[in-house]
Amino acid sequence: MTDMLVVGSLALDTIHNAQGTHERVLGGSATFASLTGAFYTGVNLVGVVGTDFPDAIVHQLRERGVDTSGLEVAEGKTFHWEGRYTDDLTSRETIATDLNVFADFDPKIPEAFRDTPYVMLGNIAPELQLSVLDQIRNPKLVIADTMNFWIDGALESLKKLLKRVDVLVINEEEARQLSGRHHLIHVAGELLDMGPSTLIIKQGEYGAWLFAGEDVFSAPAFLLEAKDPTGAGDSFAGGFLGYVASKDSTEPETLRAAVIHGSALASFCVEGVGPARLLELSKDEVEARVKEFQRLVDFSHP
Amino acid sequence: MTDMLVVGSLALDTIHNAQGTHERVLGGSATFASLTGAFYTGVNLVGVVGTDFPDAIVHQLRERGVDTSGLEVAEGKTFHWEGRYTDDLTSRETIATDLNVFADFDPKIPEAFRDTPYVMLGNIAPELQLSVLDQIRNPKLVIADTMNFWIDGALESLKKLLKRVDVLVINEEEARQLSGRHHLIHVAGELLDMGPSTLIIKQGEYGAWLFAGEDVFSAPAFLLEAKDPTGAGDSFAGGFLGYVASKDSTEPETLRAAVIHGSALASFCVEGVGPARLLELSKDEVEARVKEFQRLVDFSHP
Numbered sequence: 001m002t003d004m005l006v007v008g009s010l011a012l013d014t015i016h017n018a019q020g021t022h023e024r025v026l027g028g029s030a031t032f033a034s035l036t037g038a039f040y041t042g043v044n045l046v047g048v049v050g051t052d053f054p055d056a057i058v059h060q061l062r063e064r065g066v067d068t069s070g071l072e073v074a075e076g077k078t079f080h081w082e083g084r085y086t087d088d089l090t091s092r093e094t095i096a097t098d099l100n101v102f103a104d105f106d107p108k109i110p111e112a113f114r115d116t117p118y119v120m121l122g123n124i125a126p127e128l129q130l131s132v133l134d135q136i137r138n139p140k141l142v143i144a145d146t147m148n149f150w151i152d153g154a155l156e157s158l159k160k161l162l163k164r165v166d167v168l169v170i171n172e173e174e175a176r177q178l179s180g181r182h183h184l185i186h187v188a189g190e191l192l193d194m195g196p197s198t199l200i201i202k203q204g205e206y207g208a209w210l211f212a213g214e215d216v217f218s219a220p221a222f223l224l225e226a227k228d229p230t231g232a233g234d235s236f237a238g239g240f241l242g243y244v245a246s247k248d249s250t251e252p253e254t255l256r257a258a259v260i261h262g263s264a265l266a267s268f269c270v271e272g273v274g275p276a277r278l279l280e281l282s283k284d285e286v287e288a289r290v291k292e293f294q295r296l297v298d299f300s301h302p
Numbered sequence: 303m304t305d306m307l308v309v310g311s312l313a314l315d316t317i318h319n320a321q322g323t324h325e326r327v328l329g330g331s332a333t334f335a336s337l338t339g340a341f342y343t344g345v346n347l348v349g350v351v352g353t354d355f356p357d358a359i360v361h362q363l364r365e366r367g368v369d370t371s372g373l374e375v376a377e378g379k380t381f382h383w384e385g386r387y388t389d390d391l392t393s394r395e396t397i398a399t400d401l402n403v404f405a406d407f408d409p410k411i412p413e414a415f416r417d418t419p420y421v422m423l424g425n426i427a428p429e430l431q432l433s434v435l436d437q438i439r440n441p442k443l444v445i446a447d448t449m450n451f452w453i454d455g456a457l458e459s460l461k462k463l464l465k466r467v468d469v470l471v472i473n474e475e476e477a478r479q480l481s482g483r484h485h486l487i488h489v490a491g492e493l494l495d496m497g498p499s500t501l502i503i504k505q506g507e508y509g510a511w512l513f514a515g516e517d518v519f520s521a522p523a524f525l526l527e528a529k530d531p532t533g534a535g536d537s538f539a540g541g542f543l544g545y546v547a548s549k550d551s552t553e554p555e556t557l558r559a560a561v562i563h564g565s566a567l568a569s570f571c572v573e574g575v576g577p578a579r580l581l582e583l584s585k586d587e588v589e590a591r592v593k594e595f596q597r598l599v600d601f602s603h604p
Contacts, residue, residue: 088484088485090484182390182392183390183527184507184525185525185526185527203508205486206505206508206509207508207509207520207522209525216525216598217598217599217601218509218522218523218598218599219599220509220520220522220599221520223486223487223511223518224487225485225487253601253602256600256601257601257602259601260601294601296518296519296520297519297520297521297522297599298558299519299555299558299559299561299562299596300555300559
């Protein structure tokens, strides 16, 4: 059994971008991570939605091999985020964050999910991420995402969490904030000292770095005209972990390839609004893009 | 004959950094480009120095295969730049720019150099770069460097120049400034429309992009603790062109490898103050670092 467990948010977002306003767009860290992980392996999803969450989406997730039996439907509305992206997509402004049923989210891992070997802790409160760890048994690899909000507001819990996760995925700015260092060599050293054996620093339009013990890997950015960056980081993490789970290996060579698969999924994610592009994507397209990533960095030196 | 011609500045700099103050440090675009190009091919150097320029340095250049017969010694002092780097080396402040004999630099290409097939126009006034092009015959590849100073102050000459060069090397910020666009796809499109068939966008700590016609290549950054970034860009360009000249090929595959060799030389350059590290560097060390670059981006995806 090499399934993956995804715990995080599901949302119905309102997104304003150069193309206009998009209402009730499927969002949330668990959503994107499940959709991308499911390209590689079975996904056990744990999260909460409100009674307004469309059944059709739950069916779509199931069709893709996502086990939704850990999806709690609570009285009330689904988590809603509203934001506006600048035309060049380099920054975004949050207009509204309505937690709704997500405010009381207390992840309950169904008994059938507790032995899932590969575990993704989406970007939720570190206390909740810790609570998930308390409920699972003998994971082979735990990956956690976090953000500035928790570094600012829940640093002690975050530090406790880091002692118990294998892979931290974090963007560059937040990595600098959490480590208090500037140069990536020092940033990586500090963060690895905090607990995880593996660190992935996402640099957006500049690619990503993987530090797996002594092994250092640079993943290129993929140049394309993005439509909507929402969910790119979660698509990355889901694709990364799905690939790892499908290989049932945590060797550096596997992690390197997994970073590229995650990057490929993230590059597709941003091509559509919300998960639109991911929902129409084929595995062949993913493989073709991975080959494009390989070609992007290929050189011989006779 | 596959030599390269380098035209640019030679300087004696004063550099303030975390390690202290360094006086009379060898500098200038032509200096760094000659030193790195000479790892691969014969270099024909054209520039001007004052009577204070140490003979010992000229001898060092000659020992490395740099033909200094185009090096003019003018009455007066050598170009002098003084600057202070922040401790994290992310920015620098210019304290003094004393052009001295460089103020009247009017490059005269010796007859023996006019058929050099590979030509580097270091970062000098576009009018002077154009004057070099008027003096040379049938180059196989011309590469030009420029900077914001000329984009601001000599845009029309720069545009004339771009119509006549094959490769433009430019840093990311200046590429955005010159193109008036933000996204790298658009930046590259605009700049290639201005004339060059090949574009290299340097991103400093994020690596570099090569756009060679339809071919797109991403070069990784190399993580190290730099001492002094002075001359890194010129070391890159010199190493790039030297490699191309040594292969006597302008095929995309050659250009890809050349970008990595240029990046390797630049990574050594920043390890010492001024060209100190380059002056003690062996070809074997360069080859070993090129292999490290290759390992940095290597992944298989079974």
